[in-house]
Amino acid sequence: MPELETFALKGNLLYTREPSRLECFPDHYLVCENGCVAGIFPCLPDRYAHVAVEDCGSRLIVPGLTDLHLHAPQYAFRGLGMDLELLDWLDSHTFPEESRYADPVYAERAYRLFVRDLQMSTTTRACIFATIHADATLLLMQLLEETGLVAMVGKVNMDMNSPESYCETTDGSLAETERWIRESLCRYKNVSPILTPRFAPVCSGRLMASLGRLQQKYALPLQSHLSESPGEVAWVKSLFPDCGCYGDVYDRFGLFGSNGPVVMAHCVYSGREERELIRKRGVFIAHCPQSNVNLSSGIAPAKSCLQDGLKVGLGSDIAGGFSLSGFRGISDAIQMSKMHWRLQDPDIKPLSFSEAFYLATKGGGAFFGKVGSFETDYEFDALVLDDAAWPSPSELEPESRLEQLVYLGDDRCIRKKYVKGRKIVG
Amino acid sequence: MPELETFALKGNLLYTREPSRLECFPDHYLVCENGCVAGIFPCLPDRYAHVAVEDCGSRLIVPGLTDLHLHAPQYAFRGLGMDLELLDWLDSHTFPEESRYADPVYAERAYRLFVRDLQMSTTTRACIFATIHADATLLLMQLLEETGLVAMVGKVNMDMNSPESYCETTDGSLAETERWIRESLCRYKNVSPILTPRFAPVCSGRLMASLGRLQQKYALPLQSHLSESPGEVAWVKSLFPDCGCYGDVYDRFGLFGSNGPVVMAHCVYSGREERELIRKRGVFIAHCPQSNVNLSSGIAPAKSCLQDGLKVGLGSDIAGGFSLSGFRGISDAIQMSKMHWRLQDPDIKPLSFSEAFYLATKGGGAFFGKVGSFETDYEFDALVLDDAAWPSPSELEPESRLEQLVYLGDDRCIRKKYVKGRKIVG
Known part of the structure; x- marks a missing residue:
């Protein structure tokens, strides 16, 4: 070189x-x-x-700004169906659209539109969810590599509680994941694979445990969702009644930092126990204020996470969020911290401009190193x-x-x- | 013609x-x-x-979209000082900047920038606060007339509790107001005067009572602020301990619809009594969600106002709000209604897209007639x-x-x- x-x-x-x-x-x-x-x-x-x-x-x-959490295949329907809550929105918009990426022609057409806009955006680094399809994920990685952006991209895993048309078998998911890792691991200069179990309710215990072993075997980072909305948190509790908190579910299967770097999106409803685990394991939080508002999830207390020394960056969460702009992420984070202060906890002051700017730059950038x-x-x-x-x-x-x-x-x-x-x- | x-x-x-x-x-x-x-x-x-x-x-x-509430002289510092609350922000940014409009050269330079952007925005009709200066207000009206937009523009009245450099005597305020009305009333095709007592805490009883008489004499509409933030509401209560609610202060002086059409901005903290008075007097509410977030004021329950049959439109409230865009106003209204539902009152559903679109168009447009x-x-x-x-x-x-x-x-x-x-x- x-x-x-x-x-x-x-x-x-x-x-x-x-x-x-x-x-x-x-x-x-x-x-x-x-x-x-x-x-x-x-x-x-x-x-x-x-x-x-x-x-x-x-x-x-x-x-440059880091976008710690977004879904590339959802870019096509950003700003649509915004009158719905998380679980309804997944069923009506997300899963039907993501299943279309089995078709490489559609995948290329849609991913090209996404990649073009990401290149022109405020973002220089991003952690990106693709779909369950290994080939479409490799295509997305190739398109991103051509832009010069730095990105970690994940083929999504989901083997239960998903629509029939958009679900994997456990063995199929693991085989395709390992194939995708091998084909992508050393192929690009700026783009690399990140393990991506979608979220606990759609991943079997065997799948999660095996992904933990893959994380260690290939020294990979991992991304997922955590404590985003009340309905989702209740669902996880009913599926894993023995776990102390949602984060504990991932931790039991080795997906919460014990096998490598981890970034979890949202953490709106992370309580004391979960935050302690987040700190202990060095897990990064992708704070996604716009998405949390759009899906009526709530407001994550980003300021208190920052004060407690947790590692926090910002995520656009396309298409829970509709905007790729990291500027918008900064102002949304400030605005929502004001509402949190006014409506939820008068002891936690709003984020200042410099604090929110830090989250968008050095806060999230730290997941990529000295960035x-x-x-x-x-x-x-x-x-x-x-x-x-x-x-x-x-x-x-x-x-x-x-x-x-x-x-x-x-x-x-x-x-x-x-x-x-x-x-x-x- | x-x-x-x-x-x-x-x-x-x-x-x-x-x-x-x-x-x-x-x-x-x-x-x-x-x-x-x-x-x-x-x-x-x-x-x-x-x-x-x-x-x-x-x-x-x-x-076309109607902007029911904005401050033209604040356009220059939109998006600045956003880390402050209402009363501090008035002292540090608003009053010092507005006092500069005594200088016609500065006023023209700044107003030209505002008017150019308003013309290119989503807005076709607007209710606009100017400053206390009659001449600068006439200049703003002239510039707006040249755009073809329809606007109601108000010379601001404030004769107490204001900084020395930005305050009027009661008699001076009334004399200048009547001069400004006479000079502007029939001068323009699309631009007309609207009486504009800034808000109750900075207007003496004599000033307010006289403005009520002027409203009747010249058959004018009137605009002001109502129940915007906790600090402001407490201040009004301490200044007018005999009044049942903030709206009652205006009502006692004939400024709450008994002498002509009225639009009040915000109504974040309007209780049952105040809302009943708003309905009885046919007062319009300018819902300004972005400003209410930026100044940490709170969330106005726009959905329940709409359900109760109150007259509601949207306001950008430049520069409490930073964006002239009525599109942004629609999405902000939806987003804040979601947070209101999630965090404040689970019985009041979020605004749907069509409801928020209605507020931005026919809801606010009704203040201008069949619009x-x-x-x-x-x-x-x-x-x-x-x-x-x-x-x-x-x-x-x-x-x-x-x-x-x-x-x-x-x-x-x-x-x-x-x-x-x-x-x-x-």
């Missing part, structure tokens, strides 16, 4: 080293060396005197943002411009996008 | 005659005669055989919408396309906009 070029971006740099503070370096240089951040400088040091400089003028430069910050040695994922579409009648500081951009901006604002030091948009 | 041309739009027509049902006429003709809807037809009747037809192909055509529907004789306000930016891998019905457009769309979708039969965009 040719060595990556060393270069610098010049502009208004903003990032969050820690949740409590948005750091701002106006009109500074951000140097990229070997795909990583080499430093931030007011003037270029001598050793970088001859590197290429991309002058971004007054634009804002922020770390989501402009600290030295972090992988160089960056967005160059343009807010010229809404001129202000008076001058604003970069911090204020970023807040406004997060609330008002859309894909039009993204002028350049870098992943691991490589420009993939602009 | 020249007679308005009779013409027809052809496309997929959608509107809500009543809240419970979205009516859809795919590939139909919508005829406009004398600025009003003359009818919907599958084929053009003979009497319209020779009128001009604007063929909108597969695009969606919906009634916000494609029923015969309604004023011809229409949006032609393009959803081609997000192709679906399979074909969708117009109703589904509209739901998706409301969740995913932005100003780019608005291809044509008609107000009172006149094309003002496209």
Whole structure:
């Protein structure tokens, strides 16, 4: 592989080293060396005197955003059926649509639309659910690889409590999963497999136990859903009456961090015991505020998770969420934390802007390693943002411009996008 | 005035005659005669055989949206200071910014940016707060008149409990208000004055009583704020301990519908007594879900107001809300009604899509007369919408396309906009 070029971006740099503070370096240089951040400088040091400089003028430069949870095959029906709750919505919209991905022609047509939009979005890294179909999942991985985005993609497992037309046998699920792992494990530069039991109610004990062994055997990460809605939590309790909490179900089968890194979506109804297990096992939480509202699930107490030192990032949860935009994720997280404070717990303050920005960048990025910050040695994922579409009648500081951009901006604002030091948009 | 041309739009027509049902006429003709809807037809009747037809192909055509509550001078700082609650945010952002509109140069620069964006938005009719400055208010009215939008615009009144730099004397406020009314009352075709006491805590009894008399004298509508946040409600209670409820304060001074049409923003904390008074006086409620979340005010029970037969529309409440988009208002109203159902009152179901669409069109439009529907004789306000930016891998019905457009769309979708039969965009 040719060595990556060393270069610098010049502009208004903003990032969050820690949740409590948005750091701002106006009109500074951000140097990229070997795909990583080499430093931030007011003037270029001598050793970088001859590197290429991309002058971004007054634009804002922020770390790329990580989407810790989304379902690629649901992208086609985002913003539809939003009047339904989780379990009804799965039956009426999700399962019928996902079953169509058995057809490779449909899968390619639909996945191309998804991948095109993800490439142009705020996202530089993502954890993605595909469907139960190994071949369509491999196709999705190939399309993602071509974008330059970094993604973990999972063939979904589900062998019970599912519609006849969209269900696997236990043995079939395991055989196809291992085939998919072998075909994808070393095939791509930026895209890799992640084990994906859909959620406990649709996975038999034997399936889950075997997936735990596969996780260890292939050293894979794993993603699933946890404590999303009242109906789902009650269902899990009735299926696994011996388990102390929902997370304990996964833990008993080795799917809760004991065999490798794990990210769980939602955690709206994680109680004290479950949160303690989440902390102990180092499980990441994908906080998906928009989806939790759309499906009337509730509000996850993201602020208190952050205060307790749990690992939290944001997920769009397409198509429980309808928007791929990480900006929207940030503002949704803030808004829902305000409603949580006002309506549920006056002792837990709302998320501040910097805290929510942290969740979207370094918080979720940590699932991918040193990602989501402009600290030295972090992988160089960056967005160059343009807010010229809404001129202000008076001058604003970069911090204020970023807040406004997060609330008002859309894909039009993204002028350049870098992943691991490589420009993939602009 | 020249007679308005009779013409027809052809496309997929959608509107809500009543809240419970979205009516859809795919590939139909919508005829406009004398600025009003003359009818919907599958084929053009003979009497319209020779009128001009604007063929909108597969695009969606919906009634224009009404924004029942927004503050034009706050547009400059929308999406800023969103970490604050109402009363702090008024002191730190709102009053300092509004006081700048004493300067006509600044006012023109800022209002031009606002008016340009309002023209391109989903809004065809709006109730707008200006500032305390009569001249800047007249300037705003002039700029709005040039767009072709229909707007009611109010010079704000506030004579106590306000910062020294942004407050009026009672006599000064009344004199300037009457001057502004006289100068604006018959000056514009589409823009008219609306009395605008800011809210009870910043208006003396003498000011409010005099405004009630002005309302009667000039047959004007009136707008203000009501029961928005816990701190504000407690403040009003302490200032007017004799009043049964917040609405009763306005009512005692003749500002609650006894002297003419009234629209009150928010009503998050309107109890049984206040709602009864709202119904009795025929007061309109401007439901502003985004603002109520941003300022951590709470969630107004819009669904139960609708069920009780109260008059309800939607307001962006710029800059408590950050978005001018009425699409966003619809989805915010649905989302917040879901949280209200889940977290506050399981007996009040969430707003359905058609109910929220009704609020944004016919619900708020009613404050302007026969507005916000494609029923015969309604004023011809229409949006032609393009959803081609997000192709679906399979074909969708117009109703589904509209739901998706409301969740995913932005100003780019608005291809044509008609107000009172006149094309003002496209």
